[in-house]
Amino acid sequence: MSSILRVQNLTKSYQSGNRTLTVLDNVSFDLQAGDTFSIVGPSGSGKTTLLGLCAGLDRASSGSVYLNNVQLDNLTEDQRAQVRNQYVGFIFQNFQLMPTLTALENVMVPMELRGEKGVSKRALELLDRVGLAARQHHYPMQLSGGEQQRVSLARAFSNQPKILFADEPTGNLDTETSEKVVNLIFELNREKGTTLVLVTHDLELAAKTGRIIRIKGGSVVSDTITADRVETSSR
Ligand code: ADP
Numbered sequence: 498m499s500s501i502l503r504v505q506n507l508t509k510s511y512q513s514g515n516r517t518l519t520v521l522d523n524v525s526f527d528l529q530a531g532d533t534f535s536i537v538g539p540s541g542s543g544k545t546t547l548l549g550l551c552a553g554l555d556r557a558s559s560g561s562v563y564l565n566n567v568q569l570d571n572l573t574e575d576q577r578a579q580v581r582n583q584y585v586g587f588i589f590q591n592f593q594l595m596p597t598l599t600a601l602e603n604v605m606v607p608m609e610l611r612g613e614k615g616v617s618k619r620a621l622e623l624l625d626r627v628g629l630a631a632r633q634h635h636y637p638m639q640l641s642g643g644e645q646q647r648v649s650l651a652r653a654f655s656n657q658p659k660i661l662f663a664d665e666p667t668g669n670l671d672t673e674t675s676e677k678v679v680n681l682i683f684e685l686n687r688e689k690g691t692t693l694v695l696v697t698h699d700l701e702l703a704a705k706t707g708r709i710i711r712i713k714g715g716s717v718v719s720d721t722i723t724a725d726r727v728e729t730s731s732r
Pocket residue numbers: 511518520538539540541542543544545546547
């Protein structure tokens with residue numbers, strides 16, 4: 498097994514006038530490829546900040562992040578974007594689809610940015626995978642929240658990510674729809690061995706992952722291996 502995400506003494510502070518606000522304080526953990534992992538904790542405890550640093554969306558004030566053995570800390574924004582394009586899928590609570598593009602076009606965007614050719618066929622296959630082939634020409638505002646989240650999943654799957662980060666992936670969805678989205682995320686883990694890192698308020702969802710860290714006030718207050726883990730089959 499190899500380490501897919503190593504976080505060492507990660508600290509993030511913001512400067513507000515002459516005050517320093519430390520929102521993450523000395524966080525460390527190590528994930529192996531194929532692990533499923535949740536970050537839980539109260540609102541404002543630093544979960545989204547931690548996820549963004551791990552995915553290379555932002556830079557830490559101190560400490561290190563190694564993603565697939567690439568150290569992110571000293572990379573430029575462009576270099577971090579390249580690492581993300583190569584290894585990372587990201588889904589957001591509010592979906593972040595482009596409103597002026599259809600479902601199919603939204604899935605095609607990252608593929609085109611990577612310079613891939615003939616992407617519409619693969620994008621349609623991905624939409625089919627999440628049950629939305631028939632909605633390919635719909636714009637986000639013509640789709641329900643659950644459908645938009647599934648489009649964003651198809652988009653996140655488009656680079657066959659080694660690691661999928663999801664920030665409250667079911668936060669805006671009803672129970673039935675959130676079950677569908679969760680099943681798709683775990684299918685990716687079982688079939689492709691994709692590492693899952695979820696930020697969630699939903700403790701039932703967290704319990705489906707192999708490990709849960711709880712953060713409070715920017716620090717890790719517990720780190721638990723769960724009994725009820727969803728086994729991965731393709732490590
Ligand atoms: P959570 O995801 O657990 O709700 P966040 O990571 O979003 O928490 O935020 C943690 C803390 O960091 C909050 O107090 C928030 O106000 C603060 N914060 C987040 N981003 C910034 C920023 N760009 N500048 C200043 N403070 C920020």
